[in-house]
Amino acid sequence: MVELLAPAGNAEAFAAALSSGADAVYLGGRQFGARAYAANFSDEELAATVRTAHLMGVAVYVTVNTLVDNSEIPALADYLRHLYEIGVDAAIVQDIGVVAVARRVVPGLPLHASTQMTVHNLAGVEALAGLGISRVVLARELSLDAIRHICAHAPVEIETFIHGALCISYSGQCLMSSMIGGRSGNRGRCAQPCRLPYNLVDAGGRDALAGRDAGEYLLSPKDFNTIEHIPDLIDAGVVSFKIEGRMKRAEYVAVVVDSYRRAIDACLADRSGFAVPDQDQKNMAQTFNRGFTSAYLFGKQGREIMSDRRPNNRGVRIGRVIGYDPRNKTAQIKLDEPLAVGDIVEFWVKVGGRSSATVTSINVDGRPVAVAPPLAVASIPVDGAVRPGDRVFKTFDAALMEKARAAFGGGILRRVPVDAVAEAGEGRPLTVTLTDDDGNSGSGRTSFLAEKAVKRPLTEETLAAQIGRLGTTVFALRRLDSRIEGEVMVPLSELNEARRQAVEELEAARLARYSRPSLSAKAPDLAIFLPGPRRDHARKPALTVNTDTVDKAAAAAASGADIIMFGGESFAGRAPTPDDYRRVVAMARERGLAVILSTPRIVQDWQWPALEADLDLFRSLAPDAVAAANLGTLHRLSRDNGLAVHADWPLNIYNSAALRVFAAKGLASLTLSPELTFGQVEELAAEPNIAIECIVHGRLTLMISEYCVMGSYLGGLHAGVCTKPCLKGRYLLKDRLGETFPVAGDQFCRMHILNAKELSMLPHVPRLARSGVARLRIEGKASAADDLARTTRLYRELLDRGEDHPLLAGDGIKAVEHQDITRGHYFRGVL
Template sequence: MLELLAPAGSMEAVAAAVQNGADAVYLGYGDFNARRNAKNFSREEFAAAVSYCHVRGAKVYLTLNTLLTDRELPQAAEFAAEASSLGADAVLVQDLGVLRMVRQVAPDLPVHASTQMTIHNLDGVKMAADLGMTRAVLSRELSRDQIEYICQRSPIEIEVFAHGALCMCYSGQCFLSSVIGGRSGNRGLCAQPCRLKYGWEGKADSYPLSLKDLSLAGYLRQLRKMGVTCVKLEGRMKRPEYVAVVTGIFSRAIHEDREPTAEEINQLQAAFSRQGFTQGYYLDQQGPHMFGVREETKEPKELFALARSTYQSGEAQRVPVTFYAMLRPGEPAQVGVKDPEGRVSTAEGAVPEPARTRPLTTEAVENQLARTGGTPYRAERMRVLVEDGLSMPLSALNALRREALDGLTRQREALPSRHMGSYHVGARYENRKEPPVLTLSVRSAQQITDQLLELGPALVYVPLEELAAHPEKAKAPAGTAIGAILPRIAWDREFPQMLDNLRKVRDLGVTDVLVGNLGMVAAAKELGFTLRGDFGLEVYNAQAVKEYKKLGFSSLTLSFELKFPQIRDLSKALDVELITYGRLPLMIMENCIIKNRTGSCNCQNTNTLTDRKGARFPVVNAPGCRNELLNSQTLFLADKAADYQRLGLWAQRLMFTVEDPQTCVQVTRRYLDQEKWSPKEYTRGLYYRDVE
């Protein structure tokens, strides 16, 4: 049966989820999770939540799914160790540095790959398994045929989102909130700028980045047959009544092996929606119909009042138990209870007396034992032996039942015996003293000219498709290497073409590839390429650097959400490079907003999205007919060379996107201090700003 995983932003929401049939809840403990604005649990609250859930047969998953700095990792290690000792059933992570830390301090605690890891193909799932994870939460953009393909071949459990808010960008790859507002979605503080107005031709008059909420109510049996282990409900920022309504509807449908009724769908919509729901990604039917905004509606008071009653009035009696009782002359009365996991609790009472009038019957004893109201337990089976002619007060039987159940509860909430370790920062690597070499990345083969190559960059990264289509660009003067940029997103159905292109460029003599997703590592490795990590890997701390070194990487691009002092202090077990020029990528989107607007593919022309303040964001095509949203301002640091040359970098990268070939040359010369050019408008990015 599908596991149903519900959100819990408070202790009340835990009760709402569990009393309405959730098999597991996910919640934040401490400050290091993807919903830092939710009410995260204190130590006492977390312990109470785990106890409450375990007694009622539900699991608790801890969310530690944000990027952490080296300074934050020791405190996160304390949270992880405490959560493990308090009985958490698993932890969700995004950051490979956090994964490394968890393995040190809580080696027995299962780890799940958060959707923030952008796992969207089979190789990504296998990589998560190789890293010791037991479950992967897939990207929400995947279609059902791709989910099924992965499920049928996956070595670990697969979890998919089944209801709740949809991000416009692939989770873990969005920088819109941090770059324009200083609040990082990768650090748990997304300000949701995608829900604001944007538009085309200078007018911000629509909502082209605001998707309707996802709902796969109607496809639950299909998901189960495909091999999905767990369906996840989104909503840790939502109120407990919402959690109760949605969890209850999904739970009943799953347990009754049906889909939600029309009335239940109406209730889901009343609880929260953005002009209805969408299944566009799942059905592989994208388009304008997937978009919507939150409209002011009346609170569904009756629905929410009914929802409150489900968790404020009594118990749902979720745990089926078997009762045992034996009443024999001359022996103390015995009552036992056994739970589905085989735990047994017994109670012993007084010796039954000979009956003076009506003797006790088996049926009477069973009736008393079955009175489990007000507890989480439901009497499912009885094994009762009552010999003839005996009498015992019913109150004494009730007391034995309560004693046995109390003993079972203590067993069910007992903390697991787990190994504990300590967090080790490890060896410190000295920073490089020499200035960084210059690398370039381009979007099109046309941007690579003889003039550009004559400037002697150490490496020029070219998109794989472009390089395969323009083999002449694989040649470069001595001292300059050409590398291929792998797609950040490539579904399994796109893999054959990607592998074909990789073989082509390898045969052209290309030896380096820039990898921005874990799902592309194995293919590049098997073909013998030198692995260089791109910004999509989200390298934020020294522990992550060490993990990527173990995976065989030769260099890494550090996150552009880090500040210069953090980069300087980061211990670099590998060569690192930093993006020092370019329009930073803010979103990579499965839904083509250009086609949504015009009805046809129009990627080759310049498309510009405008926000409410008049800022203009270029929208360009990404491999696989996807969109990439670029920043409205260009990152420019040529006049700050003294700052970034002291950070211990191996390379600084100029990222060319919408520039014409001549501008590429001009910018490169400026960074080589051969001329004084600077853009009219520019930004310093986040390197000098605090990112929350």
Template sequence: MKPEKPELLAPAGGMEAFIAAVENGADAVYLGARAFSARGYASNFSEKELEEAIDYAHLRGVKVYVTVNTLLKEDEIENALKLLSWLRNIGTDAIIIQDLGLISLARKYLPDLPLHASTQMTLHNSEGVELAKTMGIERVVLSRECSLEEIIRIKEKTGTEIEVFIHGALCISYSGQCLLSSLIGGRSGNRGFCAQPCRKKYRLYCEGKQVKTTGSYLLSPKDLNTTSGLGALIEAGIESFKIEGRMKRPEYVAGVVRIYRRLIDRYIENPAEYYVSEEEQEILTQLFNRGFTKGYFFENPRWKLMSRENPHNRGVPAGTVTGYDRHSNRIRLKLSRPLRLGDGIMVENAETRPEDKGKIISSMYVGKGSVYSAGVGDTVEIPFDSRAPSGSTVYRTHDKKLMDSLKKESESGSLRAKIPVSIMATVISGRPIGLEIRDRDANSVTIESEYLVEKAEKQPTSKASIEKQLSKLGNTIFEAAELYITMEEDIFVPVGQLNELRTKAVEQLENLRISRWKREPLDVLQVCKSEEKGSVKKGLEEKESVEKESEKKESVENAGQEAEKTIQEHLPMHSLLSVSVYSLEGLKGALAGGADRIYFGEGLFRRPEITGQEEGSAKGSEAVFEKAIAETQKAGKEIYLITPKLVKDSRMESIEKIFSHVRKLGADGVLVSNLGTLGLVKAGKIPFIADSPLNIFNSRTFAFLLQEGAQMAVISPELTLEELKCVTPHGPAECIVYGRLELMESEHCLTGGLLGNNNGQCNAPCRSGKFTLVDEKNYEFPLLMDYECRLHLLNSRSLCMLEYLPEILESGVSSLRVETLGMDNPDEIRKVTRAYRKAIDTYLETGKKGSENCEKLGKGFTTGHYFRGVQ
């Protein structure tokens, strides 16, 4: 039995790329509006272009998904909902979406608009996908780090449609969890403006000494290419195969879509004979590559994932440098591939920056004469401003002939197969001609002519003549697959009447194919606007009241579930001070400094002094948690256990173990960072606080998480102080006021990839000392590794808001948080905690700012985004 054919989903950053995608065989295209798209630097589509694109696609049987997949600020929510409403009306097939608040609004006010969860939602486990389903998500774009085995398991457990990337650029961080571009330059990847700092140069240091590395682009991955493993992905039953590339040229879209269309069809037709030709692979390589990888589908690629020597398109090798003429400033090349004027080249080891991306050939010489093109084996000279050592490889980064061909063919309108239609005509004397045209998508048009069929006076019209005229569908998108003519003999029909009737029927069928996807407008925005500010808190109190009445009628099986606290009970009389710690020593320092609440994450991270993973596991044993909980409770403070940000299905038992510590040892609850853990914690009725990796950017997202049962939510560190004030009136909120913010979490172990064995075995170099990455401006970014061998990159500077504590407190937050990630010294933790404790107490008691400031805590601090915000 043939496997199901997956949808081929193509990118489009503009109308030319969109047409190229459709004409070269895409089943669906994803694109962005001018606002709220995670590719803010693409040209994207105006409203007029969006409607034209959707109509163009629907006419040809192609779906269109619009990306509204950025995090939304408070003042953007209304416009985003308006955009969704309009997109619904014009027939958008689905919205690719990230913001939890917008999802909740869309489900409430636009219930018939299909929603697909963006990869920016970091969905990577079955529980998270299940929760997304309850939110109204129909399809999930899983994290690129999921293996094929994990994808199959998620599909089996959830029954949800799955979409995966099969080709194009990769992020080194889990999507939706990267703040690197944001904190370095104010361009938020969560809002579509990533400046790609991962493609910059970095140096690796260990304990202050530089470590020699192969290449300098230490965070730059290769591009994804799954052609060789495509069959396994098809057999897994994945519904949609997605090509990355909304920032790419139309020719790139045309070429990549065409090849994957061909490969998918080839496998479906005959799996046993599936192959990828050298020509197909070369075209993909020529169009764009940083080197290729199959990603995480079939194995953890470790060091083979990375393109450390060149973060840009390397094209294909085209020749070798044999010399340089300094008088004419020409480089001499021996060609291994043809070159022609208009091609682009990049010369390895040339005395120029890789960022310059090479040169377009405007003139080329063989001997003393100029030439338009040269072939394999020829030696040519090309004007070139920079020298390069003899023997250096020359890459052809742009193939003008290929690109011109792809452009011309895509614009011709002749590539996409015609849509077969059945034509039925009734031609009877004295009656109008009856014509029905029906496509294979159940669209049918029936019309009659104003003309009445006449009896033939001389030459009757033949059946063959009628068939010929009605099947002349010419430049339309249709072809006549079947013709059924019912007619009398000896009748006469003018050719012009047949042509006019056929043209009208075709126009009506085209309109029907487009209009059937349009939806009647819904008047929802006024209803949304009328919701009262603060209704979140009111709704939660009503929900708590209903739950209490229900609990009175039920027998209580678990004493720990008898007295659920209301949201009002969790509102503190004063602002709490929370401290995240990752060791017993750190916990003691935080308590000594005056913390009200402890977030305890023992065992999450490796430390240099630990000599074996078993020792780390022992540290995270129940005895350690028991001691931590006892110490905190003895001090009369709260303790919440930190759950990992990323938890694959195979590691969910680690979450259950944390839950068991809460139940058995009496911790106050857990800190939750992903939707999968949130689903589990709800099912287990464990008290929880929603942490900042859930990207709480606006009051709607805040409301959703509180309604899901969160006692408190930690607001995104990308919000300004003014933006924070828009969220805090709606419930108990916490903000981070000190510490090194985590900039990314990556499945790739950087130190193991650089310093481990090339056979894929890791000798745990992360235990040998403290590692940092240093950028071109000499900023140092500490690295941490967790016990799943994932990389955590911390900011080069610690956030410190001591001087601005009054402004923070006046914003209405219920809790301030000190983050000690990367801090090993308990005395330092105590000192920082005490400074914040004193500053809070001074202001609450006197209404005045205290004497505490960041200079007393050290050097090199930042105020993060509290005053500068993000794009």
């Protein structure tokens, strides 16, 4: 069984999904969902939606896939209970803390791991299976071979995206919207900064792409489209095929779901003859596209994955302008595709950008027409001037939208076929029995005993007309077996009541398989998920400095660091060598410092052998801990009794419930999410069972991506081989406001976009020292060694002298901080 999973951002899209053949629908309530700006569903609407879907045999998954603050946990528990009680088939979750709360509050509610959990290796799937997750949605950066490997060995179901918008960053690993505007993607409020214009500039501020064929939307990917590869994905073992689009209009849902429904069915029926009709691709492109791509299914495509000239719907190209009459303001278009009155077109004007026009009239060969065919020259009125040679795109196809809306415009039009048996005889009640294809049945009978007819005997036509009146239900009458003995009369009101009873019984029978044991009237105690009392601590926090080169580690060690963190992704362009690790550990030991050795943030399964080799080395070096930044690596390390484990900040530890899950696994320490406020940090720091670290300084990574803007536009990556421009110069992305975001490539050719502003908590070190956190961390990978040494010394002095440090008097801090600093979310928080 292959499940086709459709999005529904509102009731219309839900109707479109069901009418077009979805096996399951995912949607969000008014809270805890990663599409907070969709219309979404109230609690009452959710209940009605789930009931309707279940009557049609369609599953409903509800998104609970945001990070949750401690203060929201009681409301979360109530919401989860509601989802369980209304029969939601599964909750889609991101936060490990939410998993823990759900397992306690609603242990019978299945949980699916959102793509926001950044699961990109088999070990991550295994980790989540151990936490009770029944399905994992894989990261969209995986190749078909990687998906196949995971599916072949996964202990739970695997779901993948097959169509729709792509994030340029690994989902769950993007802080760009959060840090720029306070709208957190991890909290469901992404402002999509990836769809804004950027210039790639060099260290001198010069346009690095000048004279090259490149647009300005350098972080805007095309839309995912895998319809041609459905057979491969089925063969790979994927259980659920997910279409992105909870922010899309219902017509989009109708067209895309219908296309994939027919593709999946055709493949299952006849793999050898599988082919996707060209019209299906055109229809999907017409409803919405930024250009289509297979993303990473078959390897990195460089710039070919990007929609760098347009971040929104480009429509379908239908021809070129061959003439313009300025007097009548009409454009003549040589058509490659049909054009109709009511369509909307956009001209890609060579001078002045783009202009659009609604087609109010069309003339072909001097005659008005409603539809102009391909190859015709169509003359249409336009408001703005266009030029010969300008390309023309249709962004709205009136006929296609009308056809799509006809599929759901009156509600859910796909029906469950039922067969009816009606029996009647003089002196007996009339009975109506409805049976569906699954063997479920329902019966109704009249209170009235059939009488001998005097004028109008009951006929099969009358029975069919009355029993077939199922328009307000999900059923449609397919066949009627009429068993009438003699000429009898039954009032139509009685017949309608028998039909109503039969429908009610059949509905109950169809819903029976979704029934669950009732929850206890007494809600579980949530105290284990809530923080303990806050208190000031006299213990001075240790100072951690995170580095990627030996010279930076040496600078930090000589300048007052207590803990050297080293390794993982390197912004120096080459991987740390075994000798580098040995030198750093030896240096730390000589100075009496602790040392944490890092593993990569992203570890796809093809990287696993190299990671195992590193872990063998680490065991011999006996560091104080090994840092893991993804669930798979954490799972692997938690089974290794020879190494203490540190959970790093990309694991998005945001609340006490998540913190205690990690503490229960015996971890030595963890770094909190950088999206937390000072108050939230202080609250979490009360946890006594694990050492808490927070990041206080440095340029945070806002995105990590398999796409690299430097390799794609300067290195020829799309041609198959990258010339590694990242090793030859320093590059930044400059936004429309003039902010510049440093871009770093690591040893795995992944791109890291760093914050334009440097986090600095220098003025607040005394408060941090009292907060109870065990460690303050400086992110030093993006710093030069001498700058890192200076920063480390400042924090060392402030920790040692506290409120008495002269920098804290007057304008002392201003003298040591540059202009481009930020306090991050410590005081402003996130939406």
